[in-house]
Amino acid sequence: MELEVTIQRYLPEQSSEPFKQSYTVPYDTSTSVLDALTYIKEELDPTLSYRWSCRMAICGSCGIMLNGKPMLGCNVFLRDYVKTGMLLEPMAHFPVERDLIIDMESFLTHLEAVKPYLISKDSKESVQTFEPNNQTPQQLDKYQQFSSCINCGLCYSACPQFGLNPEFIGPAALTLAHRYNLDNRDAGQAERMPMINSEEGAWSCTFVGYCSEVCPKSVDPAAAVNQSKVTSATDLLMSLLGGRS
Amino acid sequence: MQQSDFDILVVGGGGAGLRASIAAAEKSPHLKIGLVSKVYPMRSHTVAAEGGAAAVTLEKDSFQAHLEDTVMGSDWLAEQKVVDYFVRHAYQELVQMEHWGCPWSRKEDGSIQVRRFGGMKVERTWFAADKTGFHMLHTLYQTSLKFPQIQRLDEFFVLDLLVLDNAIAGVIAIEVATGELHLLRAKSVILATGGAGRLFRFNTNGGIVTGDGMAMAYRHGVALRDMEFVQYHPTGLPGSGILITEASRGEGGIMVNKDGYRYLQDYGLGPETPLGKPENKYMELGPRDKLSQAFWQEQQAGRTGKYGDSDVVYLDLRHLGEKYLQERLPFISELAKAFVNIDPAREPIPVRPAVHYTMGGIMTDAQCETSIKGLYAAGECASVGLHGANRLGSNSLTELLVFGRLAGEQAAENASNQDFAAMPALQEQSSKLQQQLAALNERTSGESWVEIKKELLITMEEGCGIYRTEAGMQKTLQTIRELRKRYQTVHIQDKSKIYNTEFFMCLEVGFGLDIAEATCLGALERRESRGAHQRLDEGCTSRNDQDFLSHSLVYFQGQEAARLEWQEVDTSILPPAERAYGDAAKSGDATKGAK
Numbered sequence: 001m002e003l004e005v006t007i008q009r010y011l012p013e014q015s016s017e018p019f020k021q022s023y024t025v026p027y028d029t030s031t032s033v034l035d036a037l038t039y040i041k042e043e044l045d046p047t048l049s050y051r052w053s054c055r056m057a058i059c060g061s062c063g064i065m066l067n068g069k070p071m072l073g074c075n076v077f078l079r080d081y082v083k084t085g086m087l088l089e090p091m092a093h094f095p096v097e098r099d100l101i102i103d104m105e106s107f108l109t110h111l112e113a114v115k116p117y118l119i120s121k122d123s124k125e126s127v128q129t130f131e132p133n134n135q136t137p138q139q140l141d142k143y144q145q146f147s148s149c150i151n152c153g154l155c156y157s158a159c160p161q162f163g164l165n166p167e168f169i170g171p172a173a174l175t176l177a178h179r180y181n182l183d184n185r186d187a188g189q190a191e192r193m194p195m196i197n198s199e200e201g202a203w204s205c206t207f208v209g210y211c212s213e214v215c216p217k218s219v220d221p222a223a224a225v226n227q228s229k230v231t232s233a234t235d236l237l238m239s240l241l242g243g244r245s
Numbered sequence: 246m247q248q249s250d251f252d253i254l255v256v257g258g259g260g261a262g263l264r265a266s267i268a269a270a271e272k273s274p275h276l277k278i279g280l281v282s283k284v285y286p287m288r289s290h291t292v293a294a295e296g297g298a299a300a301v302t303l304e305k306d307s308f309q310a311h312l313e314d315t316v317m318g319s320d321w322l323a324e325q326k327v328v329d330y331f332v333r334h335a336y337q338e339l340v341q342m343e344h345w346g347c348p349w350s351r352k353e354d355g356s357i358q359v360r361r362f363g364g365m366k367v368e369r370t371w372f373a374a375d376k377t378g379f380h381m382l383h384t385l386y387q388t389s390l391k392f393p394q395i396q397r398l399d400e401f402f403v404l405d406l407l408v409l410d411n412a413i414a415g416v417i418a419i420e421v422a423t424g425e426l427h428l429l430r431a432k433s434v435i436l437a438t439g440g441a442g443r444l445f446r447f448n449t450n451g452g453i454v455t456g457d458g459m460a461m462a463y464r465h466g467v468a469l470r471d472m473e474f475v476q477y478h479p480t481g482l483p484g485s486g487i488l489i490t491e492a493s494r495g496e497g498g499i500m501v502n503k504d505g506y507r508y509l510q511d512y513g514l515g516p517e518t519p520l521g522k523p524e525n526k527y528m529e530l531g532p533r534d535k536l537s538q539a540f541w542q543e544q545q546a547g548r549t550g551k552y553g554d555s556d557v558v559y560l561d562l563r564h565l566g567e568k569y570l571q572e573r574l575p576f577i578s579e580l581a582k583a584f585v586n587i588d589p590a591r592e593p594i595p596v597r598p599a600v601h602y603t604m605g606g607i608m609t610d611a612q613c614e615t616s617i618k619g620l621y622a623a624g625e626c627a628s629v630g631l632h633g634a635n636r637l638g639s640n641s642l643t644e645l646l647v648f649g650r651l652a653g654e655q656a657a658e659n660a661s662n663q664d665f666a667a668m669p670a671l672q673e674q675s676s677k678l679q680q681q682l683a684a685l686n687e688r689t690s691g692e693s694w695v696e697i698k699k700e701l702l703i704t705m706e707e708g709c710g711i712y713r714t715e716a717g718m719q720k721t722l723q724t725i726r727e728l729r730k731r732y733q734t735v736h737i738q739d740k741s742k743i744y745n746t747e748f749f750m751c752l753e754v755g756f757g758l759d760i761a762e763a764t765c766l767g768a769l770e771r772r773e774s775r776g777a778h779q780r781l782d783e784g785c786t787s788r789n790d791q792d793f794l795s796h797s798l799v800y801f802q803g804q805e806a807a808r809l810e811w812q813e814v815d816t817s818i819l820p821p822a823e824r825a826y827g828d829a830a831k832s833g834d835a836t837k838g839a840k
Binding site: 011012013014028029030041042043046047049050051052053054055056057058059060061075097098099101104108112115116117118120130131132133134135136137139140143144147148149150151176180183185186 | 284285287288289290292293336337340343344345346348349350351352353354355356357376379380383387388390391399422451452453484485487488553576579580583584585586695737738739741742743744745746747
């Protein structure tokens with residue numbers, strides 16, 4: 001069986017304009033889009049460039065737009081696109097570097113901005129017992145889903161707000177902030193709130209919810225962002241009343 | 246060429262590289278650390294580890310017991326004092342991860358939950374559902390953001406080490422996004438570049454696991470040690486090789502052949518344990534080498550089933566029930582559905598062995614330093630001596646932490662007492678490399694790296710698979726040497742500078758060819774069967790301590806054939822004994838007095 005795969009190419013050293021190129025790819029029931037790209041690169045056109053590694057939807061490298069929808073190339077299969085055909089484009093809302101490779105820097109900057117690490121309750125971090133903190137399965141449950149983000153960036157390609165304003169810190173970063181805020185071992189919420197409360201924070205979200213639809217790990221960033229709005233509202237109210245330390 | 250200086254450079258942004266960077270930053274906060282990786286750190290293959298990380302945790306467990314399991318698992322080819330250091334530092338590292346926020350799975354009372362794992366006599370494997378590596382990697386990456394002195398060079402591909410008078414002086418790298426060369430000068434360098442599983446066609450590894458760091462150290466005269474020991478994981482998905490965690494057996498999954506028979510009882514792992522009652526070191530909880538070998542035997546006997554073109558056996562998890570699978574093994578349930586269209590709650594998963602882990606690697610001493618001063622190695626790329634002839638599942642995630650931390654601290658100490666090497670000599674080395682790269686770029690015809698890679702993968706599978714023969718390995722070694730010759734005139738079609746991924750894939754094949762030779766030479770010269778290295782030749786089918794209780798060391802000789810030496814193994818704590826599992830272990834004396 002063969003399928004025509006059309007790819008939006010961009011070779012900045014040759015032309016400033018992107019162009020479309022089609023390749024005929026053999027497939028069977030297990031051929032993923034990533035397998036198709038590998039086939040093209042090795043057998044048809046070595047200049048095609050894309051990111052990939054794990055092949056099992058956990059490293060987050062291979063995000064693309066497939067017929068206009070953000071997806072991971074490794075866990076969608078050609079067998080499901082026989083009728084519709086297949087157009088691959090680089091992830092939306094990010095600057096394109098070459099072919100299917102986008103510039104991830106803004107995504108990483110947003111992640112870093114929310115202090116996505118455990119800020120411990122002890123003021124001196126050097127004071128550490130060598131025993132684990134207690135955390136019940138119920139406490140773990142509160143944030144576990146939000147800790148499953150693989151940083152693939154698909155939710156940013158889905159987010160119309162990020163498309164309009166790349167300064168919006170976006171679904172994945174807000175989710176990560178929320179993950180730590182919900183962790184009973186963490187005491188860093190006060191440090192994260194200014195970013196979440198800011199103009200580029202949770203309130204930029206207009207709750208379209210497409211981020212959760214495209215998330216390949218069912219992290220549900222839309223829920224995290226909305227819960228953050230509640231936290232943010234409480235936080236703002238408390239600060240107005242002077243109740244926040 | 247751009248030039249910059251770092252006190253410490255860490256090459257590789259996976260678990261070991263991140264842990265090393267954090268350790269160095271904590272030990273000596275004034276040092277400038279460069280973390281260089283050919284991908285973004287969270288893409289590193291640590292991310293795909295599923296099952297867990299081992300450390301002595303329960304009352305009934307002991308350091309001695311963990312040491313015995315590891316040494317026995319290694320078929321007595323582990324460095325025992327290294328193992329001893331490892332088991333004593335494992336727990337504190339996992340607790341450290343907990344303090345950094347790692348979402349370890351818990352018991353009802355909120356304490357840490359441990360699970361069973363193959364070859365371990367006591368439950369001691371910490372886990373975060375079945376995405377342990379993912380959670381560890383992201384926890385480390387996120388924690389590293391707290392340290393401004395760790396400067397990341399994401400998507401920088403390291404080409405070569407700079408070495409002067411047998412001391413490390415830095416590395417040369419290319420910025421993938423621009424194609425620009427960088428001379429990165431450093432006082433200490435830590436290699437944390439991962440294994441070389443992509444030398445084999447059928448593997449569980451990501452595309453980036455190409456052994457770059459091993460090849461770079463090897464080309465500068467550092468020995469590659471015990472490379473013949475390549476771990477086949479018994480449960481990869483047919484076709485893709487995608488990993489189905491050993492934890493599925495730890496949680497009670499069983500292995501059956503096409504007749505529904507639990508064949509492992511016929512391979513020294515029995516007697517059969519009751520369904521839903523897994524027992525440590527019996528049946529499905531035997532070590533990986535034994536299970537993969539049992540598959541091969543079943544295949545030869547015609548008792549395997551078929552999935553597509555692959556011969557398979559079956560991993561049956563149905564009795565665990567949907568809810569338990571969702572709680573403990575959600576990721577592999579998702580993978581089985583996506584990649585083989587099987588719901589493990591309803592049908593057994595077809596599986597077959599797939600290359601998973603490189604036991605050997607860059608030889609280091611017990612402090613992670615190589616034979617080049619100031620050059621360290623940690624994690625899968627290194628051979629610090631922990632795994633010997635066979636690694637036990639869940640020892641390597643802990644290894645990343647224990648030895649990543651140690652390498653980071655050692656590198657920091659070295660960097661504090663060291664000056665930068667003089668620039669002119671380094672520039673000279675860099676220019677030489679620049680000329681070689683230019684030659685590759687200018688070549689318009691010649692050998693295809695794709696063809697060379699394909700032939701390499703096929704020959705490695707044929708000659709260095711689960712069972713090996715003299716003739717098979719001779720042929721493979723010959724083929725590798727021919728491929729190395731052909732690689733001299735390799736060419737690439739893509740001549741651009743921006744994200745020239747063809748160029749990097751071509752270089753990775755070059756690294757792979759050198760490591761493949763070391764692997765095959767070690768295998769050929771080891772005329773015995775031990776751990777993951779099993780031979781079918783007469784006189785070589787069993788362990789031979791008299792002649793081969795030694796590490797293989799392979800040295801690079803340029804375009805000439807590589808050279809092999811033997812190195813004594815440290816057996817000072819646990820003298821060699823029979824390696825036995827299941828009931829067979831009861832008659833053996835290996836674990837006598839263990840408690």
